[in-house]
Amino acid sequence: MAELITITDRAAEELKKRTAMNADAIGVRLSVTNTGCSGHKYKMEHVFEESPADDGFEHAGAKLYIPKMSTLFLVGMEIDYKDDNLASTFIFKNPNAESTCGCGESFKVKGESA
Numbered sequence: 001m002a003e004l005i006t007i008t009d010r011a012a013e014e015l016k017k018r019t020a021m022n023a024d025a026i027g028v029r030l031s032v033t034n035t036g037c038s039g040h041k042y043k044m045e046h047v048f049e050e051s052p053a054d055d056g057f058e059h060a061g062a063k064l065y066i067p068k069m070s071t072l073f074l075v076g077m078e079i080d081y082k083d084d085n086l087a088s089t090f091i092f093k094n095p096n097a098e099s100t101c102g103c104g105e106s107f108k109v110k111g112e113s114a
Contacts, residue, residue: 010083077096
């Protein structure tokens with residue numbers, strides 16, 4: 001069976017850096033919110049304690065938590081990180097995203113009606 005979420009080494013390093021920015025944080029939560037021009041948007045925030053409402057993932061020492069309610073939107077996704085002179089950002093390669101808005105901030109899930 002394929003992994004639910006794949007985290008690249010570059011993304012793991014950045015997740016560890018972001019977790020370390022807050023001394024009380026134990027990891028980062030990635031959730032999907034209903035917003036944006038295409039319907040859904042990724043949201044990342046510090047996690048301060050584990051919750052039974054989250055699935056936990058770990059790669060190369062980085063801890064990522066995903067709310068069980070967001071799992072449907074993220075199955076098979078790869079999280080990468082890009083850092084260059086123009087921008088530094090997480091890259092979400094989500095096989096469940098049918099389309100994204102023009103600015104790339106939000107996405108539509110396959111099979112959803114507009």
